[in-house]
Amino acid sequence: MILPRPVSFTRGDGEVPFDGTFQVERVAGPAEGYRLSVSAAGVRVRASDDAGEFYARQTLRQLSGPAAFRAVPPGAVALPVCEVEDHPRFAWRGVMLDVARHFLPKHDLLRYVDLLAVHKLNVLHLHLTDDQGWRFESRRFPRLHEVGGWRPDSRFGDRRSGGLAGRPHGGYYTQDDLREVVAYAAQRQITVVPEVDVPGHSQAAIAAYPELGVSGGGVWTDWGVNPNVLRADESTVDFYRQVFDELLDVFPAEVIGLGGDEAAGGDGRFVRRIAQHLHQRGRRPFGWDEVLGVGPLPARTIVASWRGEEPGLTALDRGHDVVMCPEEHVYLDYRQSDHPDEPIPVGTVTTLEDVYRYEPAAADRVLGAQANLWTEHLDSPRRLDYAAFPRLCAFAEVVWSPAERDEAEFLARLAEHHLPRLDALGVEYRPLAGPRPWQALPGVPGHPR
Known part of the structure; x- marks a missing residue:
């Protein structure tokens, strides 16, 4: 459901409420990278730098549903329990x-x-x-x-x-x-x-x-x-x-x-x-x-x-x-x-x-x-x-x-999740x-x- 596709995405069981607040800490890692954890304990972001934190926010926005891309986004939403590890391939x-x-x-x-x-x-x-x-x-x-x-x-x-x-x-x-x-x-x-x-x-x-x-x-x-x-x-x-x-x-x-x-x-x-x-x-x-x-x-x-x-x-x-x-x-x-x-x-x-x-x-x-x-x-x-x-x-x-890509999976993810975001925008x-x-x-x- 995330676009562009992260390095890894692991879906857990259930959903948790999210009011837009989360914990952030700086950790060593690839430039522009981040790790995102959504669990019953809350939302936690570990980012390599300011860019990594920003991209984590973009991912959270995507996980919050298409309405999060409207000029007036919803208040509290439900996020899927998940773990995301991500960083860009090219600078x-x-x-x-x-x-x-x-x-x-x-x-x-x-x-x-x-x-x-x-x-x-x-x-x-x-x-x-x-x-x-x-x-x-x-x-x-x-x-x-x-x-x-x-x-x-x-x-x-x-x-x-x-x-x-x-x-x-x-x-x-x-x-x-x-x-x-x-x-x-x-x-x-x-x-x-x-x-x-x-x-x-x-x-x-x-x-x-x-x-x-x-x-x-x-x-x-x-x-x-x-x-x-x-x-x-x-x-x-x-x-x-x-x-x-x-x-x-x-x-x-x-x-x-x-x-x-x-x-x-x-x-x-x-x-x-x-x-x-x-x-x-x-x-x-x-x-x-x-x-x-x-x-x-x-x-x-x-x-x-x-x-x-x-x-x-x-x-x-x-x-x-x-x-x-x-x-x-x-x-x-x-x-x-x-x-x-x-x-x-x-x-x-x-x-x-x-x-x-x-x-x-x-x-x-x-x-x-x-x-x-x-x-x-x-x-x-x-x-x-x-x-x-x-x-x-x-x-x-x-x-x-x-580099490894699955075209059919991308097209399905685009149609089901991302085009509705573009509609909202x-x-x-x-x-x-x-x-x-x-x-x-x-x-x-x-x-x-």
Whole structure:
């Protein structure tokens, strides 16, 4: 009944009343781990650290029934007599959320922090900038968010259709907004890793300050890979050093994303110098796996392996830490079935079961894995819910639970116990049998592979 599945769960006889209070003590054990005992003598938690105590609380919430996930939970409940021993398999259990293509208002972003916490995920990777939008307030260069934060239109479905939606889109987070998100996440044992993408995917910045780009143009209204990249001259590098310094003032995370992906004709010197700047500031650069081709990087650079897992294995051989996030396994914006009503079907079919079967390569050597939610076709919180859940539930179990998995048992536990929790939370997930009529988007073109 617990999701993600704990290391061990032993059910006893009967139930005991629980009013929300329990004993806590610190004990030696694996990082983020805990042991939970429910007996006639009461509820006792022995945790390795603050994170372990927090995850024990999440487990107690699950054992309390779906109503415990409502905004006004019940008072006293009955818990099953049980013993739980638990700790995560991977240190990095992440979700990348693209708020650049479609802006997610702060209220909804905070809600996603809560949803990650429910699933014992501990990294929120925020993709803050791209060709289609700049979402980080810059007090040094305000045109970045004032101009780059808005685009006049968006593609209608897949870019190959050539259609446009006919409405502007935009928004940005103030620095105070983001400090609030960081603090809110920290209370839930989640680290927020920001990303400002360079030297490609930078059209929104170039629209604000044309001298930054190889060529000009406005904030992009298309999807895909924009051939326009940042100039690699010293003035542009210095501009971005200042932008990243602002980012470091807001985000205390040790890891800071610099992108480095899909930069047609991009200059590796640019990526190297920004990575070195972050290193000199005491942070760890975090880049997509294309950064392996730009030349020597600081040894502490973390590589996100998205173009399959081979780049990640190469990065390990070069001494870098790696987060596995291969598109064929954990891109949750990809279509969930061949169902004719699947909304905006793009990419390959990645079913709930496919995600559950994913086993990260070199599991004993990598930091962990993350699921990626790109939002070209996820233009609202409802669409985001549909794409993320329940596949994110499966991913959470992959990165938390022991490697041995029983798919049938997981699906039964998901349907009987966990989907009712998502219902209580108001998550508009994709039903296991297929989309509800109002979740389909007939007439909006996709591009299935």
